[in-house]
Amino acid sequence: MTVTGPRNAPDVVDVVALGESMVTFLPSRPGRLADVPSFERGIGGAESNVVCALAAAGHRVRWVGRVGADGFGDHLVEAIGAYGVDVSAVRRDPVRPTGVYFRTAGDRATDAHEVAYYRAGSAASAMAVDSVDVAAARAGRILHLSGITAALSDDCLTLLRDLTTRGTDRPLVSFDINHRAGLWRSADGPRVLLELARGADIVFVGEDEAAETWGVTGGPGPIRELLPEPSVLVVKEGARGATAFEHPPSSQSPSPHPLSQRPPSPQSLSPRPHSPQPPGPAGAFVPALDVDVVATVGAGDAFAAGFLSATLRALPLPDRLRHGHLWAAAALTTPGDLAAPPARDHADRLAALDDDAWGRLRLGPGWTQAEQRAEEEVRTP
Template sequence: MPHAVSVDIVCLGESLVTFVPSRPGRLADVPSFARGIGGAESNVACGLARRGHSARWISRVGTDGFGDHLLTEIAAAGVDVSRVQRDPRRPTGVYFRTAGERAVDPARVVGQDPVTGEGQGAEPPAEVLYYRAGSAAAAMSPSLMPREQLWSGRILHLTGITAALSDGCLALMRELTTPAPGRPLVSFDVNYRMALWQDKDRHGPSVLLALARGCDLVFVGEDEAGAAWGVRGADAIRAALPEPAVLVVKRGAAGATAYVRGPGGADTVTAEPAPRVEVVAPVGAGDAFAAGFLSGTLRGLPVAERLRHGHLMAAAALTVPGDLAAPPSRERADRLVALDAAAWGTLRCGPGRTHPVSSGPETAAVEVSEP
């Protein structure tokens, strides 16, 4: 039976209250923290709501003050939070982090910034401490999350993070990524987080690959595909994931490549370079890219334009210190997306502005971060 659609997109997943150090340094040395919110799926919902789409975030939070804070902040972005469940027995998750979101090998030497392409030298290790075990969201399961609510959007957006939270969450993800009559378009961001899969009996990479194969639209970073599956190169990633009708491979500074299966089964391959960005912090860029691409999908735009909208929203996230940034307005983003290839190639994105080098800010400026 067809699902009853009431919003453009439903995003399912855990959000946490985030504590970011007030200054650089080890967590052991930082004297104070700024409070924010973090969560891949709610980030996508907020980005789409700010772009003018109707977005609903579904999850579970505690009845504590942190749960109140999450609901208030996400609703303030224009997201419908009316289906979020409150759990009086389990807490809302929190986490602390330094500048980077993902832990890295301290011995790794980075030749290029992943966005700007400029040399960096040695990359220091990031610290991320999650306090989410036994959280309200970790109790999500097929029995607690009604299908009619999850299928109430034109698109259902999921990420691989949810599958790592608990056995109940994994069972829910397996149910939602199994093709079934009447389900909406299912979007899945792989979001491989190695730390979340440590000390688990189940094998994270193979679980994520199986989940992705059941979805209609999949986002995956070229770097995480290499880390999770040992697969490198966009074409090789497509060969490992032939099932989704649309596969988007994010390639950092090189841009992104989309594979779209046509009626005859052959792919149309579209690649778009990313603009150069003055990076403030890398957190949230992948979620913002997904929001931009999904916005273009909801609008029925050509694939190349969807990729460019993804790049612009990612640039906005990269130029602020937190997970969320005010994206370019739809009108200004549309003008930038319509630039020819040469003009698009001159785009430079910094805190507060995006404009082609050859044009003044009055002709092609767009705010990409909150003032």
């Protein structure tokens, strides 16, 4: 069916992401920040990472945010736009700077690293209902947000509360908890994140993150008990895998968003060769892949992007989890924050493997290009 937006609104795209993006400085060699002599410039930002990956997979996407009227802002807009992301709704702040951060070459998921953020008072921290293009943010089949934005300022929190308020004119809202304790100016972070998550349609949270943020332990089940409102709740369980819970269609209240009104795709009606055992009613668990990890940076964003891509295609819940794992594997096997996702046909073939074959998969650096190279060799006379 044709998806239309409000009159005079921007073109409706597949996914819109709203949030802060920063210029990232990556070290030229391992060592302490005090010892590293030079850095290579890159881009970083949880929300823009998601839409950059989706754009690389052929989806129509948009990034909404604010950057400074400076060279770093120019770089962010140009670099993100180069992925095929619509950046026309990004606003420039003539007073506040673009945020930047430096990090060491160590893994950010361990203690063997340093990260120095320079984002206080940034242009993105001034995002508010009247300082961003809210119409452009709502003109997507899915609007992707994260808890990072809520922590930046009171105005940012008010904006997220506005965007997650349920109503007839809002898109399907995807929310990644992304709890960053150091960003919050008060002890209200856990309560606020729970409030925002309960207003979203699709929620991503790590099992360890839920324990740290809300003190919830005991696996995905108790997390679902805490968050029964989202239509889809995805609990990432680290190297073990991921569990997703979904309200059965009969129990969902009518959604105003066209995505939920789309007819099932042929893939969703076809019998599947695999049937992961659900951890409870309307849930599914899919084990993570065996991956030769190069760096963990950006893997969570890639997982969310893969899951949302499969959601846009109305794939069954286990397949959405498998695509999330495959896209995360692409990020885990590359050194930077952003990795090209696997080609759709390639990912579909891997996602359709039976459980035994899925469990035997081992993916290393370059795996996303291996099949493409093989196909090019076949086509070469």
